[in-house]
Amino acid sequence: MSLKLGVPSKGRLMDKTFAWFADRGVALRRTGSDREYAGAVDGVDGVDLVLLSAGEIPRELAAGRIHMGVTGTDMVRERIADWQDHVRELAPMGFGHADLVIAVPDFWVDVDGLDDLDAVAAAFRREHGFRLRIATKYHRLVREFLREAGVADYQLVDSQGATEGTVKNLTAEAIADITSTGETLRANHLRILSDGLVHQSQATLFRGRRDNWSDEMRSSYTALMAALGQDG
Numbered sequence: 001m002s003l004k005l006g007v008p009s010k011g012r013l014m015d016k017t018f019a020w021f022a023d024r025g026v027a028l029r030r031t032g033s034d035r036e037y038a039g040a041v042d043g044v045d046g047v048d049l050v051l052l053s054a055g056e057i058p059r060e061l062a063a064g065r066i067h068m069g070v071t072g073t074d075m076v077r078e079r080i081a082d083w084q085d086h087v088r089e090l091a092p093m094g095f096g097h098a099d100l101v102i103a104v105p106d107f108w109v110d111v112d113g114l115d116d117l118d119a120v121a122a123a124f125r126r127e128h129g130f131r132l133r134i135a136t137k138y139h140r141l142v143r144e145f146l147r148e149a150g151v152a153d154y155q156l157v158d159s160q161g162a163t164e165g166t167v168k169n170l171t172a173e174a175i176a177d178i179t180s181t182g183e184t185l186r187a188n189h190l191r192i193l194s195d196g197l198v199h200q201s202q203a204t205l206f207r208g209r210r211d212n213w214s215d216e217m218r219s220s221y222t223a224l225m226a227a228l229g230q231d232g
Ligand SMILES: Nc1ncnc2c1ncn2[C@@H]1O[C@H](COP(=O)(O)OP(=O)(O)OP(=O)(O)O)[C@@H](O)[C@H]1O
Pocket: 010, 011, 012, 013, 052, 053, 054, 055, 056, 071, 072, 073, 074, 075, 096, 097, 098, 178, 179, 180, 181, 201, 202
């Protein structure tokens, strides 16, 4: 088997990933048509390119179906329980920066931080008979963060997109989502809690920890890392 390198197949991370490798003398290229998810790595023998959704790369790495991969640190922490047992960070790549944050409606003028959110959540439950709803797709990261912060009286509601709209649509009272420019939050009249930064993400090169590598794969890995100017 050859060493499989998984990279985002589209979206905001794809072009910058190709550029990051090219800057280091390793050409990744798509083969076939624009719509065909096939690719090749030039310059290093024995490495196959696998084009995948950024969100699926953590699972494929943990399962050992790809051996190296590029995705956001938020994706790895969210999608793999005890991620450090399954994958290792090789190199932060300096793009794809996004902050996962907790945000509340602008008009909640008395709510500045997590302690205030905790108080509002307890009062909300007493008043409404159900728990304050926080919409997110980052369930694992948000639960861990709020548990450590001592916020208890809330429920997560799943939102896989347009999460900032859930407050206006009355399906949630607060949200946890990623932001980069902050424009989507502002446009939806939401404000980040002063201590509401859950995780700072950026695109990162990872390797899986599974020990299913042949000698050929190990030597391709060493050659690729040397070409990239990274220590294995
Ligand atoms: N506005 C943004 N600015 C910068 N990076 C972002 C932004 N939104 C998301 N990201 C980062 O991009 C990565 C996810 O990318 P994207 O949303 O394109 O993947 P995805 O959800 O797997 O998409 P798809 O399944 O549609 O291919 C995450 O690591 C995330 O932190």
